[in-house]
Amino acid sequence: MTSDAGRSRPFGLDLTREFADLPFDGHLERRLSALGGQFLDQSAYARLIAEDPLVYEVYEIHLPRTAGQLLHGISIVHPGRVGDEYFMTKGHFHAVRETAELYHCLRGRGLLLMENEEGDCAAEELAAGRVVHVPVGWAHRSINTHEHEDLVTFFAYPGHAGHDYGTIERQGFRKVVVARGGRAEILDNPRWRAGR
Numbered sequence: 001m002t003s004d005a006g007r008s009r010p011f012g013l014d015l016t017r018e019f020a021d022l023p024f025d026g027h028l029e030r031r032l033s034a035l036g037g038q039f040l041d042q043s044a045y046a047r048l049i050a051e052d053p054l055v056y057e058v059y060e061i062h063l064p065r066t067a068g069q070l071l072h073g074i075s076i077v078h079p080g081r082v083g084d085e086y087f088m089t090k091g092h093f094h095a096v097r098e099t100a101e102l103y104h105c106l107r108g109r110g111l112l113l114m115e116n117e118e119g120d121c122a123a124e125e126l127a128a129g130r131v132v133h134v135p136v137g138w139a140h141r142s143i144n145t146h147e148h149e150d151l152v153t154f155f156a157y158p159g160h161a162g163h164d165y166g167t168i169e170r171q172g173f174r175k176v177v178v179a180r181g182g183r184a185e186i187l188d189n190p191r192w193r194a195g196r
């Protein structure tokens, strides 16, 4: 599937078209079962897991995972909730902490939740046309806060970044985003514990 040679020539993508029709090299689907332990409401999670809904998808261009490359693709978080908590990505730090990332929101509405290892937290709005910069050292998770539309973002990050999912799998994010009276609210995560 990966053709580094094919991608050594310039190419362009028309992101106004249906993504399934575009020449991406890879397509990853993540269902609810991939997010075990991340949602607050464990009984809502247990009820939903029987149908194991599709939570998000990633379309990727395959390029060498080496310094100097710019890995990029499209992330689509579907609408939905587990209890009051919105559908979201697993979230991760980059294995090489000194690597940043850019997100450009194409459609939908949501938040890019971020935190660093010093304990600083941030949430930047995602809406069509907004670009969010994830600085070096910040974990990031996209959250779809719309009731029925997909959250679609274009992302780009350095080829040697790698992914550290384990830290977030163990300790979660310090903040959670929940629906309260039809609005998204950012609350402290009561289940967060350092180094868990």
Ligand code: F6R
Pocket: 058, 075, 089, 090, 091, 092, 101, 140, 141, 142, 155, 157
């Ligand atoms: C890459 C990146 C995005 C995410 C995608 C899915 O470094 O941040 O491409 O990989 O939004 O989220 P995760 O990787 O957290 O499952």
Ligand code: MN
Pocket: 092, 094, 101, 140, 157
């Ligand atoms: Mn990333």
